Amino acid sequence: MVFNSYTFIAFFIVVLLLYNLPLAWKSKKIILLLASYVFYAAWNPPFILLLWLSTVVDYFVGRALYTQENVTKKRLLLVISLIGNLGMLCFFKYGGFLLENFTLLVNAIGVDFHPAKPDIILPAGISFYTFTTLCYTIDMYHKKSEPVKSILDFSLFVTFFPHLVAGPIVRPPQLVPQFETPRISTRKMLMDGLLLLSLGLFMKVVLADTLLAGTANDVFGNDGMLPMLDTWMGVLAFSGQIFFDFAGYSTCAIGAALCLGFVLPDNFKYPYAAVGFSDFWRRWHITLSAWLRDYLYIPLGGNKKGEGRTYINLMLTMLLGGLWHGANWTFVFWGGLHGFYLWVERFIREKFKSKPMLSPDISTAGITSGGRSGSFIYALLTFMLINVTWVFFRASTFKQSWTMLGSMFGITHGGEPMLTSISIIKVSVIVTIMVIVHWLMRNSSVLTLAYKIPWWVLSIAWACMLFSIMLSQESTSSFIYFQF
Secondary structure (H helix, E strand, O other), rough: OOOHHOOOOOOHOOOHHOOOOOHHHHHHHHHHHHHHHHHHHHHHHHHHHHHHHHHHHHHHHHHHHHOOOOOOHHHHHHHHHHHHHHHHHHHHHHHHHHHHHHHHHHHHHHOOOOOOOOOOOOOHHHHHHHHHHHHHHHOOOOOOOOOOHHHHHHHHHHHHHOOOOOOOOOOOOHHHHHHHHHOOOHHHHHHHHHHHHHHHHHHHHHHHHHHHHHHHHHHOOOOOOHHHHHHHHHHHHHHHHHHHHHHHHHHHHHHHHHHHHOOOOOOOOOHHHHOOOHHHHOOOHHHEOOOOOOOHHHHOOOOOOOHHHHHHHHHHHHHHHHHOOOOOHHHHHHHHHHHHHHHHHHHHHHHOOOOOOOOEEEOOOOEEOOHHHHHHHHHHHEEEEEHHHHHHHHOHHHHHHHHHHHHOOOOOOOOOOOOOOOHHHHHHHHHHHHHHHHHHOOOOOOHHHHHHHHHHHHHHHHHHHHHHHHEEEHOOOHHHHHHH
16 A cells, blocks of 8 residues: 555545544554554555564564573574564565576586576565664664563554555654553644645655656666766656655655654655765665664774774665665665765865865754855755766666766767657756755754744645645556665
């Protein structure tokens, strides 16, 4: 079930009605849990067993980890959790990828090995709920928080339908305490939630799918040469599409949870206004960035074991972050390119730290160094380099990636124009407005702005969003990050 479908609207109305009945709190939580299973089962009902197995195993392993004093047994329990979660993830998401690369390797050394291609279906959201349960068992191992008291609360923490299949990636302290006491959605929370839900659907249905996806698909679906302008427009279209698609999903998730009285963490903070690449990862897919930092980069040693080790840890984190996104070497290269950007940024900052330079740390009062105009130029440079990485993220092969990059930077020439003038103007206008809005809103939020503007202006804007959604709702395409 996807947020951008009439099925979800009907489902959500029923859930809201049942949730607001005068029932005991435990009964309401059972309703939410059953609704979450129904929401997930809409894709492939048998995969509920995987979700249930992961939930049960990690609930009991987590409790055992917290109480176990024997170091050897404690490590064994953690290994069981890691093998169970990562093993399931590796089989379903990376099984075909690993077999394909193993086959290429053994054939390269002269062994004639040609296995049948595995027919593995990727469960929706497996990367997201695996990371959700993993952070619980790792926290229990380090005793960073207390075990969840009820298996009902833990099950709801893992399967709560707003965040289940594409995040935000939540941690126990962020959500579990909200299940321990009755939650009531106030009128303000309900209106805020519906506004965010409407905005998220507008971003997905109108901006991502209707206005940008066609251009991106045309350009990336072409295997031959294209003129520089067409290639840039395709890449910029995808840059806008993936933001509006994924940020739209996160906005819908936060809004749906808020309608029920729950608060989920922010996942995007206007990333295309980032001043530098470390700032970008503080704004893009925030919950994944924080997860990789706390459960991978810091355990590897972070920046506490010397400069050389810091660079290695950065690159390993970004390479694995790229692999998390998909079972393809292009995703690994995408992560590695971000790691290289972070390397260069860190090197420059360390080399010139005693001299005035542009700072990525921007307070609500404005730019602290370098001037606002200078930092805007740095933000534009960051945005353009981010677009280079999107080529590897979206292209299906390295050959296509290098062909497109050659066209973008005038290294290669040729190809007939593909895009119409209308498509070029449309992408240019949308992307330009997107970047300007990101810059103007970089230290604010939608709800903060909604409280500041007159009610009639907000009403008109809201009505226009709803009207455009209804005009654009010709399909129920999945969100891009469902494949991850």
